Amino acid sequence: MTRIKLASRVTNIRVSPSTAAAQKVRDLKAEGREILNLTVGEPDFDTPQTIKDAAIAAIDAGDTKYTPVNGTEELRKAVQHDFKTRLNIDCELNEICVGGGAKQVLFVALMATVEEGDEVIVPAPYWVSYPDMVIANGGTPVILTCGEDVGFKLTPQALEAAITPKTKWVILNSPSNPTGAAYTADELRALGDVLVKYPHVLVMCDEIYGRIWYADFKPSSILGVCPELKGQALVSNGISKSYAMTGWRIGYAVGPLDLINAINKLQSQMSSCPSSVSQAAAAYALTADQSGVEEAVKVYRARRDRAHELINAIPELSCTLPDGAFYLFPSCAGAIGKTTPDGKLIENDLDFGLYLLESAGVASVHGGAYGLEPYFRISTATSMEEIEAACGKIAEACAALK
Numbered sequence: 370m371t372r373i374k375l376a377s378r379v380t381n382i383r384v385s386p387s388t389a390a391a392q393k394v395r396d397l398k399a400e401g402r403e404i405l406n407l408t409v410g411e412p413d414f415d416t417p418q419t420i421k422d423a424a425i426a427a428i429d430a431g432d433t434k435y436t437p438v439n440g441t442e443e444l445r446k447a448v449q450h451d452f453k454t455r456l457n458i459d460c461e462l463n464e465i466c467v468g469g470g471a472k473q474v475l476f477v478a479l480m481a482t483v484e485e486g487d488e489v490i491v492p493a494p495y496w497v498s499y500p501d502m503v504i505a506n507g508g509t510p511v512i513l514t515c516g517e518d519v520g521f522k523l524t525p526q527a528l529e530a531a532i533t534p535k536t537k538w539v540i541l542n543s544p545s546n547p548t549g550a551a552y553t554a555d556e557l558r559a560l561g562d563v564l565v566k567y568p569h570v571l572v573m574c575d576e577i578y579g580r581i582w583y584a585d586f587k588p589s590s591i592l593g594v595c596p597e598l599k600g601q602a603l604v605s606n607g608i609s610k611s612y613a614m615t616g617w618r619i620g621y622a623v624g625p626l627d628l629i630n631a632i633n634k635l636q637s638q639m640s641s642c643p644s645s646v647s648q649a650a651a652a653y654a655l656t657a658d659q660s661g662v663e664e665a666v667k668v669y670r671a672r673r674d675r676a677h678e679l680i681n682a683i684p685e686l687s688c689t690l691p692d693g694a695f696y697l698f699p700s701c702a703g704a705i706g707k708t709t710p711d712g713k714l715i716e717n718d719l720d721f722g723l724y725l726l727e728s729a730g731v732a733s734v735h736g737g738a739y740g741l742e743p744y745f746r747i748s749t750a751t752s753m754e755e756i757e758a759a760c761g762k763i764a765e766a767c768a769a770l771k
């Protein structure tokens with residue numbers, strides 16, 4: 370077997386820890402273990418039939434060819450309308466790009482801008498991919514811990530203190546994976562007031578969970594509340610989570626024209642364009658009746674409420690109430706320092722997660738993977754029965770600690 374010398378942009382990054390956790394669950398299930406899987410990062414619903422029908426109609430109509438590099442006009446119009454009506458963002462059609470999932474759009478945006486040694490501010494807890502995307506593009510992630518005391522959110526003071534002449538980006542994710550915390554309009558305004566003072570700093574706002582919303586304040590976007598950031602802000606979104614379309618691979622963003630053009634230029638050499646059929650389905654999803662999303666959010670909300678109640682009834686655990694998305698991020702501080710029935714000391718959240726997996730058959734992802742300990746992430750994109758059974762098992766496992 371030959372050993373290939375791989376590029377450092379590959380050897381310096383990790384495989385996503387949530388993908389690794391999901392693989393561990395598959396392995397254990399293959400061994401015949403019954404596992405309650407709370408690692409899932411995608412809706413447990415199928416794509417609505419009306420959206421599938423729109424895709425089938427597109428195939429039948431011959432929408433089976435390359436599209437423009439920056440996406441079809443139909444989809445960009447749908448995105449433009451969505452940004453305007455939901456978030457009060459004004460943009461031209463050529464300020465929107467479309468890629469193979471929000472993940473790809475964010476990656477290519479970093480590729481288009483980050484030079485060796487540039488700093489990217491990543492508030493923690495963060496979505497697992499951000500630091501590795503930065504590293505893969507030669508940048509240096511600057512991790513800023515945003516603990517429970519600040520609602521897991523970046524404050525204007527912390528942002529300003531972290532900005533240096535090398536800062537290229539700050540990444541915001543609202544509602545957040547893993548905490549579900551979302552920024553209010555006032556909080557975004559305050560962050561925007563800092564950013565306008567530093568025009569060399571770009572802000573990447575990942576709003577992929579923006580439609581999965583429970584908070585009693587309204588969803589807002591930094592570009593909607595601070596239009597003066599137009600030359601600095603990239604706001605990304607996609608169809609994966611809202612419409613249960615993770616496999617269709619469509620994401621999009623609005624941003625400064627020169628950045629969008631650069632993203633398109635790279636895409637022209639990478640993939641030419643995202644799938645024509647998926648773009649047609651995405652345009653339909655964004656413009657059709659939204660009652661399917663509303664129904665899904667009702668179901669996620671009921672699960673969030675139940676999981677929040679059950680977790681907070683466990684003495685060793687405590688959990689904030691998520692504003693959106695489909696995750697809970699409980700603290701397991703009360704379990705650290707305790708001992709399992711077979712004599713193992715729980716030293717950190719990784720030990721706690723392994724204990725839950727081995728003794729209770731409950732799979733979660735440990736907080737360290739998201740840059741904040743001692744916590745763990747559980748997903749509510751699974752049935753109420755599974756959530757209740759898993760929380761019951763977690764309670765038993767915690768009660769058995771000494």
Ligand code: PMP
Binds near residue numbers: 410471496542607609
């Ligand atoms: N951002 C966050 C915070 C996510 O959790 C995910 C999906 N796990 C993505 C982006 C990627 O979404 P997409 O499927 O559009 O690439």
